[in-house]
Amino acid sequence: MTATLTAPSPTPAPARPGAKWTTPALVVLLAGTAVLYLWNLTDSGWGNQYYAAATQAGSQSWTAWLFGGLDAGGVITVDKPPASLWVSGLFARIFGFSSWTVLAPQAIEGVLTVWLLYATVKRTSGPVAGLLAGTALAITPVAVLMFRFNLPDALLVLLMVAGAYCTVRALEKASPLWLALAGVAVGFAFLAKMGQAFLVLPAFAAAYLLAAPTSLGKRFLHLLGAAVAVAVSAGWFIALVEWWPTASRPYIGGSTNDSLWQLAMGYNGLGRIFGGPGRGMLAGAPNANLGFGGETGIGRLFGASMGGEISWLLPAALVGLIAGLWFTRKAPLTDRTRAALVMWGLWVIGNGVVFSYMSGITHPYYTVAAAPGVAAIVAIAGREMWRGRSHQPVRIALAVMVAASGFWGFILLARFGEWQPAIRWTVLVLTILVTTAIVMGVKRIAALTAATALLSSAAFSVATAATPHGGSIPMSGPAEYASDMGGGMRGGPGTSEQIIDLLRNTTGTWAAATVSAQSAASLSLASGKAVIGIGGWSGGDPAPTLEEFKQYVADGRIGYFVSGGGMGDRGDNEITSWVAANFEATTVDGTTVYKLS
Numbered sequence: 001m002t003a004t005l006t007a008p009s010p011t012p013a014p015a016r017p018g019a020k021w022t023t024p025a026l027v028v029l030l031a032g033t034a035v036l037y038l039w040n041l042t043d044s045g046w047g048n049q050y051y052a053a054a055t056q057a058g059s060q061s062w063t064a065w066l067f068g069g070l071d072a073g074g075v076i077t078v079d080k081p082p083a084s085l086w087v088s089g090l091f092a093r094i095f096g097f098s099s100w101t102v103l104a105p106q107a108i109e110g111v112l113t114v115w116l117l118y119a120t121v122k123r124t125s126g127p128v129a130g131l132l133a134g135t136a137l138a139i140t141p142v143a144v145l146m147f148r149f150n151l152p153d154a155l156l157v158l159l160m161v162a163g164a165y166c167t168v169r170a171l172e173k174a175s176p177l178w179l180a181l182a183g184v185a186v187g188f189a190f191l192a193k194m195g196q197a198f199l200v201l202p203a204f205a206a207a208y209l210l211a212a213p214t215s216l217g218k219r220f221l222h223l224l225g226a227a228v229a230v231a232v233s234a235g236w237f238i239a240l241v242e243w244w245p246t247a248s249r250p251y252i253g254g255s256t257n258d259s260l261w262q263l264a265m266g267y268n269g270l271g272r273i274f275g276g277p278g279r280g281m282l283a284g285a286p287n288a289n290l291g292f293g294g295e296t297g298i299g300r301l302f303g304a305s306m307g308g309e310i311s312w313l314l315p316a317a318l319v320g321l322i323a324g325l326w327f328t329r330k331a332p333l334t335d336r337t338r339a340a341l342v343m344w345g346l347w348v349i350g351n352g353v354v355f356s357y358m359s360g361i362t363h364p365y366y367t368v369a370a371a372p373g374v375a376a377i378v379a380i381a382g383r384e385m386w387r388g389r390s391h392q393p394v395r396i397a398l399a400v401m402v403a404a405s406g407f408w409g410f411i412l413l414a415r416f417g418e419w420q421p422a423i424r425w426t427v428l429v430l431t432i433l434v435t436t437a438i439v440m441g442v443k444r445i446a447a448l449t450a451a452t453a454l455l456s457s458a459a460f461s462v463a464t465a466a467t468p469h470g471g472s473i474p475m476s477g478p479a480e481y482a483s484d485m486g487g488g489m490r491g492g493p494g495t496s497e498q499i500i501d502l503l504r505n506t507t508g509t510w511a512a513a514t515v516s517a518q519s520a521a522s523l524s525l526a527s528g529k530a531v532i533g534i535g536g537w538s539g540g541d542p543a544p545t546l547e548e549f550k551q552y553v554a555d556g557r558i559g560y561f562v563s564g565g566g567m568g569d570r571g572d573n574e575i576t577s578w579v580a581a582n583f584e585a586t587t588v589d590g591t592t593v594y595k596l597s
Contacts, residue, residue, distance in 0.1 A: 022127045026118060029131055033114045033138040036465050037107035037147045042099040043468040046525055047150040050472065050537070051085070052102045053521035054078045055150070057530065058089025059097045065089040067241070069250040070517050072530040073509040073557070076543040078517075079254030079267065079536065081237065083191035084152040106154035110147025113158045114138045117372050120165040123172070124340040125380045132450060133379035137372055139454060141476035142309035144461040146368040149474055152193045153368050159189035160200050161372050164343065167204045171339055174214035176222040179204075183226035187233025194268045196369060199354060201230070203346035203373075211339035238264070251543035253517070253536040258543075272360040291473035293355070293362035300356040301367065307412055309476050310367035310374065312457035314348075315404035317374045320381025321345045323397035327388070340380055347373035363473050378405075378453070386446060389438070399438040402453050406431025409456025419478050423459045430455065472518075495526050496589035499562065503527035506559030508597060513549070514562040515539050515576060523562065532558065534575055546574045556597040563592040 046052035050070075058065035060072035068082025069075075078085070087109075091101040114134045122130030137143055146153045163185035170178035182204055189197035205223055212219050241252065241260040255263040294305035302311045321341060328338035351370040355362070378401075385398040406427055413424035430452040437445055463478040475481070503511035504527050511529035514520050520533030534549075535541050544552065552558050561579045583594040 019127065025127070025131055026115075026134075029118070029134050029138070030111055030115055033134075034107070034111050036138065036144060036461070037110045038104065039465065041103050041107060041148060044103060044149065044470060045099055045468070047099075047103055047470060048472060048474075049470075049521040049525055050517055051078065051088075051150045051152075053517075053524045053531075054082075054085050055088040055092050055102050056097050056524060056528075058082075058085055059092035060530070063249060067250050067252075070253065070520065070533050070536070071250075071510065071524065073532065074248075074250045075510075075532050076251045076517070076536050076541060077253045079263065080152050081191045081194060081260065081264075083188060084150075084155040084193075087155060088150065102150050103148065106147050106150055109154045109158045110138075110143065113143075113147070113154075113161050113372070116158070116161045116165050117376065120161065120168050121340070121376050121379055123165075123168050124336045125383055129379045129383035132383065133372075133375045135450075136313060136375035136378055136454060136457075139458040139461040140310065140312065140368075140371045140375065141457065141460045141464050142365055142368045143371045144464045145309070145469065145474055145476045146365055148465060149469055151365065151474075153365060156189050156192040156197060157368055157372065159185045159192060160197060160369065163189070163200060163204060164347070164372070164376075167207060167343065168340070170222070171208060171211055171336065174212040174218065174222070176225050179208060179222050179226045180229040183229030184233045187230045187235075190230075190234035190264075191237055194264045195272075196366070197234075198230075199350045199369065200347050202350055203343045206346055207339045207343035210342055211334050211336065213334050251536075251541065253541055253543070255541075272358060272362070291363060291475070293358075293364060293366075296357050296359055298356055301352055301370075304415070306355070306364045306367050308415070308460065308481075309364045310370055312409055312412060312460070313374050313378050313405055313453070315408045316401045316453060317348060317377040317381075319397065319401045319404050320385070321348075321377050323394075323401070324377075324381040324384065327384075327394065327397075337380065337384060341377065344373045344376040344380070348377065364475055365473075382450075382453070386449070389441070395438060395441065398449075399435045402438065402449055403431060403435045405453040406435070406456070413456055413460070416477065416481055419463070419480070420459065424456065427452070427456045495522050496591070498588050499523075499591060499593065500526045502560060502588070502593070503529050503531070508559050509557040510552070510559065512560040512562050513558050513575075513596075514564075519562070519564075544575075546578060549575050550578070553596050558596045561594040561596055563594075 054068055054070050057069050057072040061069065061074065063069065063074050064072050065086065066082070068077045068080065068085045070078055087105045088102055091105050095101045114137055117137050118130040118134035121133040163182040166178050166182035166185060169175065170182060186197050186201060208223060209219050212222070238260050246258060252258050252260050252263055254267045256266065290305040294300055294303040300306055301314060324341045325338065328335055328341070331338050348370050351373070355367055355370070382398070382401060385394050385401065388394040389398055410424045410428045410431070413427065434445065434449055434452045438449065460477060464476040467477070467479040503523060506529060509530065510532050511527055512523055513532035513534055514523060515534045516539040517533035517537045520531040524531040532544065534544065536543060561583070563576065579594050583596060585592050585594055
């Protein structure tokens with residue numbers, strides 16, 4: 001950043017990597033992150049019951065584990081690829097299935113993500129910037145939320161940051177091997193949450209094309225090799241699913257033709273970006289609903305839905321990115337500071353544009369994918385401007401950065417009524433004092449400057465960690481906010497002790513069947529037995545078919561049919577009607593139950 005400010009060196013050498021304080025500071029950062037992400041983790045119970053049931057199934061059946069099956073009997077998968085369930089399923093097999101083994105993998109992935117971001121930023125901007133980036137990510141509210149919850153986003157972000165680390169290593173000596181490893185990381189990120197992983201590819205490619213110290217032809221050739229690595233590391237599992245006999249694996253939930261490729265391109269791909277037919281109650285969900293992202297447009301990331309998740313440091317990052325690119329405009333093409341800003345800037349812009357304008361199913365927690373980029377930009381730009389603050393333009397840019405963070409933090413905190421008003425007023429006062437001191441050239445306020453920029457985000461993150469979360473649409477913040485907006489779809493039919501006792505005493509492949517995956521998940525988690533979720537996530541998937549269901553019943557493989565709680569109409573019209581016409585109904589604690597075997 002100081003390329004035009006401090007001759008002759010185009011980029012100041014980073015602080016000595018072997019400095020005595022670096023390792024202890026990193027240990028403190030990672031230990032603090034672990035405490036934030038693991039403390040009272042099991043207060044959230046099963047978190048998202050849908051994925052918790054799939055973890056349970058994976059701990060009981062290797063086939064369910066491999067394909068991400070919702071039930072150990074192998075009827076249907078979750079509507080995402082299974083990479084995150086591979087991790088939690090192994091945890092459950094090794095340590096036993098429990099709330100901790102469902103939720104702890106994401107917390108550990110969060111600590112690893114913070115460490116990798118530190119290592120990535122350190123290589124271009126020194127340990128101070130690395131520590132600041134790791135801290136900023138660790139206390140981003142949506143990161144705290146996702147690294148304490150069992151959704152695929154935690155593994156997605158870890159692998160995306162691993163890709164960034166490999167890209168930075170590739171930039172240093174134009175290494176095709178490191179660039180290929182970046183492609184492998186992104187490919188496996190695809191197996192965590194499909195196409196969202198690819199949003200960082202333009203950032204990696206642009207940085208390498210701009211700054212790799214080799215000829216343009218070799219840069220393109222290396223990128224081609226990395227593209228092959230992406231295709232192979234993502235495509236092997238798609239090929240496995242396509243080649244595996246359909247009769248011996250679960251139906252691919254969320255797809256229209258039992259194809260993982262169709263799921264990637266349709267429901268979880270273009271359907272998310274451009275909209276289209278939904279699933280059950282999600283179809284036609286009002287875009288103004290906070291749980292569905294709010295209104296589309298350039299202000300979406302700052303709005304009532306996504307603002308409290310990701311935007312705390314976003315204004316500062318945008319200021320830092322613009323200032324950083326301006327101050328390095330005359331630097332050599334291989335300048336590592338500018339290359340880093342290009343990579344992280346395109347990371348944030350790519351994710352931000354998609355999240356702002358996608359018109360399909362959108363949830364605020366998706367924005368966790370942008371959090372590493374925001375944290376890295378703030379750290380890199382902030383560190384470089386602090387080092388160049390003897391120059392008035394740089395000093396003013398740094399003051400604007402801090403002001404953008406502090407004043408926006410004050411505005412965000414004010415959205416939450418009377419929750420801890422002293423914090424927002426403290427942030428406001430500190431922001432005024434610190435920005436004034438920076439402009440006036442006051443020295444020895446580095447720690448106070450960083451604290452001012454991060455205070456509001458840190459406070460909201462602590463509130464997020466202190467709040468149990470469940471359902472399908474968790475949101476950050478204090479309990480009175482998150483519980484209202486993030487509850488989503490919890491529970492299911494017939495979770496009374498009497499019904500659970502009936503299921504526990506069955507011996508067939510499935511203790512019961514019920515309409516929709518959420519209903520099946522609650523029954524399965526309560527009983528410890530496999531339960532068929534007819535129709536998948538919302539009852540609309542063609543699994544099992546009526547003929548398959550009849551055969552299961554004829555073979556004595558299903559104990560009970562539990563009515564109620566389904567969101568789709570397929571199961572109600574076909575399987576439910578057939579069960580009602582052929583079996584005697586009984587009522588248990590207000591729930592209609594049919595004994596099938």
